[in-house]
Amino acid sequence: MPGAIYAEGLVKTFGAVRALDGVDLDVPEGTVLGLLGPNGAGKTTAVRVLTTLLRPDSGSAVVAGIDVLKHPNEVRRSIGLSGQFAAVDEYLTGRENLQMVGQLYQMSARDAKTRAVELLERFNLSDAADRPAKTYSGGMRRRLDLAAALVVSPPVMFMDEPTTGLDPRNRQQLWSIIQELVAGGTTLLLTTQYLEEADQLAHDICVIDHGKVIARGTSDQLKARTGGERVEVVVHERDQVATATGVLSGFGKGELSVDDHTRRITVPVTGGAKLLAEVIRELDARGIEIDDIGLRRPTLDDVFISLTGHAAESRAEENAQPEEAGK
Numbered sequence: 001m002p003g004a005i006y007a008e009g010l011v012k013t014f015g016a017v018r019a020l021d022g023v024d025l026d027v028p029e030g031t032v033l034g035l036l037g038p039n040g041a042g043k044t045t046a047v048r049v050l051t052t053l054l055r056p057d058s059g060s061a062v063v064a065g066i067d068v069l070k071h072p073n074e075v076r077r078s079i080g081l082s083g084q085f086a087a088v089d090e091y092l093t094g095r096e097n098l099q100m101v102g103q104l105y106q107m108s109a110r111d112a113k114t115r116a117v118e119l120l121e122r123f124n125l126s127d128a129a130d131r132p133a134k135t136y137s138g139g140m141r142r143r144l145d146l147a148a149a150l151v152v153s154p155p156v157m158f159m160d161e162p163t164t165g166l167d168p169r170n171r172q173q174l175w176s177i178i179q180e181l182v183a184g185g186t187t188l189l190l191t192t193q194y195l196e197e198a199d200q201l202a203h204d205i206c207v208i209d210h211g212k213v214i215a216r217g218t219s220d221q222l223k224a225r226t227g228g229e230r231v232e233v234v235v236h237e238r239d240q241v242a243t244a245t246g247v248l249s250g251f252g253k254g255e256l257s258v259d260d261h262t263r264r265i266t267v268p269v270t271g272g273a274k275l276l277a278e279v280i281r282e283l284d285a286r287g288i289e290i291d292d293i294g295l296r297r298p299t300l301d302d303v304f305i306s307l308t309g310h311a312a313e314s315r316a317e318e319n320a321q322p323e324e325a326g327k
């Protein structure tokens with residue numbers, strides 16, 4: 001049985017750009033799908049198609065059991081959407097914005113009022129409730145937009161970069177709100193640039209690039225696919241980063257990643273603690289002072305880099321996809 005969000009062969013072009021190039025999705029009811037991808041990958045386009053805001057050139061989609069192309073109005077009644085750019089009425093207060101949404105969904109004035117108070121509280125907006133939204137900061141607008149998406153509790157929700165621009169406390173709070181929603185049976189498709197967020201919230205992850213799904217699985221499956229451990233070194237002096245990079249590349253079993261700003265070098269290795277000791281000895285022999293060194297499992301960031309970044313070349317070798325090379 002198809003999931004609460006189901007799509008097959010979605011294609012959407014804008015002139016020469018294939019924003020969606022045959023995307024298939026299947027999100028089981030009551031689960032969270034994390035849609036990841038670099039800027040311009042097609043995430044927002046996918047959300048817009050699935051929420052009936054954009055018609056695909058081809059393909060089909062069923063959301064909450066309803067055909068998106070045949071019955072867009074019914075789909076709209078069954079979903080909640082929080083877009084990448086907050087859509088709030090600037091001239092209404094926070095409270096009025098939420099009450100208005102409630103009334104659009106045919107709530108009684110009284111219920112809409114009560115719901116607005118609850119949500120203002122949950123999203124830390126009570127103090128600003130009676131100020132026009134145009135006086136809100138970016139993070140406050142985003143929270144108001146998210147609150148608006150939750151006025152009614154639709155069975156299927158879409159959130160496009162919900163925590164972009166939120167401070168750590170508000171991000172954490174939104175995560176627990178999302179976890180509660182999902183525990184209550186809501187199905188959620190979430191796009192994010194924060195891989196930690198996908199790691200925390202998503203049951204399944206789908207990585208897209210150039211409008212195509214390039215990997216999918218649980219966070220653990222994707223990490224296992226990326227394979228191996230990493231040695232991570234933080235060099236004390238910036239002008240020793242290059243020498244240290246040279247040393248590490250001698251031990252590495254894959255692409256190095258070097259962050260000059262934080263003086264952090266990461267390299268995939270095999271050999272565990274014994275190898276780590278060798279690395280330390282070698283760095284010491286070269287007189288390179290280190291602030292931090294350790295062995296760690298791949299993170300979702302490593303997965304992402306290896307899928308969409310430099311390591312695209314090695315993927316191209318493996319999968320014989322020369323068109324991906326040199327991007």
Ligand SMILES: Nc1ncnc2c1ncn2[C@@H]1O[C@H](COP(=O)(O)OP(=O)(O)OP(=O)(O)O)[C@@H](O)[C@H]1O
Nearest residue numbers: 014017019037038039040041042043044045046084
């Ligand atoms: N209305 C439009 N007209 C023309 N091109 C568009 C339009 N909407 C999206 N695109 C193009 O389609 C591609 C996918 O865009 P999309 O907004 O879906 O990316 P995204 O993955 O959401 O990126 P971001 O992480 O920056 O939000 C991009 O190349 C973008 O320029």
Ligand SMILES: [Mg+2]
Nearest residue numbers: 043044045084
């Ligand atoms: Mg986007």
